[in-house]
Amino acid sequence: MAHRWTNTLTRADATPKAAWLNRRQIMAGMGGAAALLAAGQGRAQALVPNTLEQISSYNNYYEFGVGKDDPARNAGGLVTQPWSIRVDGLVDRPGDYALADLLEGLTVEERIYRFRCVEAWSMVVPWNGVELADVLAKVGVQSGARYVAFETVVQPEVMPGVRQRVIPFPYVEGLRLDEAMHPLTLLATGIYGQPMPNQNGAPIRLVVPWKYGFKSIKSIVRITLTDSQPPASWNIINGREYGFYSNVNPEVSHPRWSQASERQIGGGLFSPRIDTPMFNGYEAEVAGLYAGMDLRANY
Amino acid sequence: MAPAINRALRHVPAWPIYGLGAAWLAWLFWQGLTGALGPEPINALERRYGEVALWLLIAGLAVTPLRVWSGVSLLKFRRALGLTAFGFVVAHLLVWAVLDLQSLSRIGGEIVKRPYITLGFAAFLLLVPLAVTSNNASIRRLGALGWRKLHRLTYAAVLLGAVHYVWLVKGWPVEPFVYLALVLALLALRLIPARRPQGRPGPGIVAKG
Numbered sequence: 001m002a003h004r005w006t007n008t009l010t011r012a013d014a015t016p017k018a019a020w021l022n023r024r025q026i027m028a029g030m031g032g033a034a035a036l037l038a039a040g041q042g043r044a045q046a047l048v049p050n051t052l053e054q055i056s057s058y059n060n061y062y063e064f065g066v067g068k069d070d071p072a073r074n075a076g077g078l079v080t081q082p083w084s085i086r087v088d089g090l091v092d093r094p095g096d097y098a099l100a101d102l103l104e105g106l107t108v109e110e111r112i113y114r115f116r117c118v119e120a121w122s123m124v125v126p127w128n129g130v131e132l133a134d135v136l137a138k139v140g141v142q143s144g145a146r147y148v149a150f151e152t153v154v155q156p157e158v159m160p161g162v163r164q165r166v167i168p169f170p171y172v173e174g175l176r177l178d179e180a181m182h183p184l185t186l187l188a189t190g191i192y193g194q195p196m197p198n199q200n201g202a203p204i205r206l207v208v209p210w211k212y213g214f215k216s217i218k219s220i221v222r223i224t225l226t227d228s229q230p231p232a233s234w235n236i237i238n239g240r241e242y243g244f245y246s247n248v249n250p251e252v253s254h255p256r257w258s259q260a261s262e263r264q265i266g267g268g269l270f271s272p273r274i275d276t277p278m279f280n281g282y283e284a285e286v287a288g289l290y291a292g293m294d295l296r297a298n299y
Numbered sequence: 300m301a302p303a304i305n306r307a308l309r310h311v312p313a314w315p316i317y318g319l320g321a322a323w324l325a326w327l328f329w330q331g332l333t334g335a336l337g338p339e340p341i342n343a344l345e346r347r348y349g350e351v352a353l354w355l356l357i358a359g360l361a362v363t364p365l366r367v368w369s370g371v372s373l374l375k376f377r378r379a380l381g382l383t384a385f386g387f388v389v390a391h392l393l394v395w396a397v398l399d400l401q402s403l404s405r406i407g408g409e410i411v412k413r414p415y416i417t418l419g420f421a422a423f424l425l426l427v428p429l430a431v432t433s434n435n436a437s438i439r440r441l442g443a444l445g446w447r448k449l450h451r452l453t454y455a456a457v458l459l460g461a462v463h464y465v466w467l468v469k470g471w472p473v474e475p476f477v478y479l480a481l482v483l484a485l486l487a488l489r490l491i492p493a494r495r496p497q498g499r500p501g502p503g504i505v506a507k508g
Contacts, residue, residue: 050338053338054338057337057338058337058338058339062470066468066469066470066472068337068339068343069337119469121339121342164473165471166470166471166472167470167471237470253412256413256414256415256466256467257409257413258405258408258409258412258413261405263339263341263399265338265339266338268332268334268340269328269331269332269340269341269344269398270398271341272401273399273400273401273402273405
């Protein structure tokens with residue numbers, strides 16, 4: 001059931017590899033005045049996909065440290081082969097699946113999505129991945145299931161952040177079943193047609209583009225179908241600041257900072273601040289999932 | 300040991316601290332401009348300036364306890380440390396206002412609505428009169444006692460600065476908590492009655508130069 005959703009951004013929007021270096025040089029040389037002029041032109045200007053270097057050098061992956069450059073520096077030792085995912089809970093065919101078996105027969109698509117971090121920065125990422133719905137169909141979701149829970153791998157010997165216990169591990173996340181089955185929801189295995197970099201959540205991670213980035217859990221080793229709302233790491237750490245839903249919403253501030261605007265990574269020292277759209281620009285696709293819900297209460 | 304160090308320090312001027320501070324500030328900006336601070340230089344620069352300001356303020360706060368407990372006096376460097384710290388605070392504030400928020404309404408809104416920003420801004424306001432009076436003429440005008448009283452605002456400003464940092468982070472990174480602990484320890488040391496070596500003047504002597 002691939003290709004249920006079509007990119008509004010096309011392949012042509014993705015930066016060709018040869019242009020990466022050029023773009024960087026242009027950015028570096030770009031004067032402040034020119035950049036600030038561009039600020040008024042809004043999102044159309046901002047929707048240039050980030051380079052692979054940017055995407056893989058500015059990450060939150062607390063298992064490898066809390067600094068943005070820590071994952072790129074420390075994730076080299078992550079053991080991603082062999083990789084198996086435990087699928088359990090309310091499924092017809094539970095078990096430990098080798099990654100290749102879980103993906104076998106599914107279509108890997110390129111999806112160019114906006115990616116909005118709860119910290120008010122954003123990127124545009126050309127992911128490669130399969131729809132989570134297709135994986136769930138494969139394992140057979142039972143009728144009682146209402147939520148999907150995910151868990152990130154824990155490899156303390158190669159994960160300094162885990163050894164320092166910067167937050168409780170393993171990192172866990174969850175989605176409502178209808179969110180999980182939505183055609184936008186991806187299990188991504190690569191970026192720019194390359195295998196997923198370790199620091200971005202190799203070998204397979206969730207991508208839920210209308211939610212804050214921390215919902216898109218990395219390096220998944222367990223998927224559990226449940227009948228009750230599963231725990232989510234940031235919600236456990238600080239439930240007042242991070243709700244279970246965590247949909248991108250410019251009207252609901254984080255208690256400590258505004259979510260009304262963001263800055264796209266890669267624009268240099270004079271990068272313009274741009275307005276954050278409702279549901280990160282995917283309102284037409286996903287607003288229906290939350291019809292009648294108070295998004296201020298269910299933040 | 301301490302007298303020997305103090306004798307040697309007599310020949311070390313304080314002015315290079317200003318030059319080094321300015322060069323460091325400019326170097327960080329240059330790094331941000333050329334991509335050496337990573338793909339998100341605005342936030343990186345904001346953080347870096349704030350951190351350096353906090354280091355220098357903590358260093359300034361350490362001068363008196365160091366002298367009381369070890370006899371080594373770095374008093375002649377304290378004004379330069381404080382003013383250089385203030386320079387980094389101003390740079391930190393400018394990066395936040397001009398490069399990060401980019402609009403007056405956002406700046407005003409954030410100062411009012413976000414407690415950690417309110418604290419940081421309050422710390423800046425407390426530092427302004429201290430920076431303005433960090434010169435010999437002001438010491439003469441205010442009198443040594445009045446000047447010292449005024450400059451006790453440093454304690455509040457540094458404490459607010461450290462809390463400002465702890466408050467803005469996500470999760471439990473180590474650095475901001477280390478800085479807060481250092482500030483608390485340096486302030487607590489001032490509460491302990493000083494056991495001073497014989498014949499040495501009290502901790503309140505005013506810097507000359």
